[in-house]
Amino acid sequence: MxxxxxxxxxxxxxxxxxxxxxxxxxxxxxxxxxxxxxxxxxxxxxxxxxxxxxxxxxxxxxxxxxxxxxxxxxxxxxxxxxxxxxxxxxxxxxxxxxATGPGMLIFGIISRGDPQKLFAGAQMGYSAAVSYGSREYLSTGPKSGTLRVRRDMLPPAYHEGILTGALKVLGLKGTARAHAHDIDRVDYDIEWG
Known part of the structure; x- marks a missing residue:
């Protein structure tokens, strides 16, 4: 199809x-x-x-x-x-x-393997990759958080892949679930084990 x-x-x-x-x-x-x-x-x-x-x-x-x-x-x-x-x-x-190129600073130095630090730096990481949009991370627990993405027109499944892939880069398994408010306004609930 x-x-x-x-x-x-x-x-x-x-x-x-x-x-x-x-x-x-x-x-x-x-x-x-x-x-x-x-x-x-x-x-x-x-x-x-x-x-x-x-x-x-x-x-x-x-x-x-x-x-x-x-x-x-x-x-x-x-x-x-x-x-x-x-x-x-x-x-x-x-x-x-x-994560092995331009994002090495975010993944290796800033996050130091901590997903909370990694996602808290999401705006910096995304700003090095794209020229648009804003991202705000809110911790919702020791192993969870919500990334609020605004003015980003890429499909939510793409960002779910980025977020679960970022956890894999850190050696963790997790999920990211999109909650779309509009075509370019989506919240992502992230959890990891």
Whole structure:
């Protein structure tokens, strides 16, 4: 079943001029496509504005990233699952790569393996990856918290993947559940063991 292009259009419309994402995240999605669907599938998504070579640290329009993710959902459905499973995989894979590159400061020095410290620094971490939105973390217990994300038009399943992937980077298992208030306003309840 093709990904939801009507939702894609709404998400693109929520973006503002200048909203951008680091190239590292584009490259991560391309790698995921190649790994699970092969070179032909990768070439099928790299058309139009998505045909350029991406540099990890340069930024590119979030509208292009959204388009890429929905195209990825179309070509990865047979091997990864429905679009939310693909978005989750894109987020988890992206944060794993980010944690060993530009996000090393957040994961290694600031958090020191503590999820509370990591999520409290979410705004700093996201600001190094994207040019838009705000994130506020509220601890709700010793092993839980809520991340309030505003003006971020990426699908909630993508952020659930980022948050559970971040816990995996720290060597923990956990969950992140989205509670959407609008297309670009979502709260994520995070728990870990």
């Amino acid at each position: 093709p990904s939801n292009k009507a939702e894609l259009a709404v998400r693109i419309a929520a973006a503002q001029p200048g909203d951008s994402v680091r190239g590292l995240f584009f490259k991560t999605v391309f790698s995921l496509i190649q790994q699970h669907a092969g070179p032909a599938a990768l070439e099928s998504v790299r058309v139009d504005a998505l045909a350029t070579n991406y540099s990890d640290l340069r930024t590119y329009p979030v509208q292009d990233f959204l388009t890429l993710m929905y195209r990825a959902a179309d070509v990865l459905e047979a091997t990864v699952g429905p679009e939310n499973a693909v978005f989750h995989a894109c987020g988890e894979t992206g944060v794993t790569r980010y």
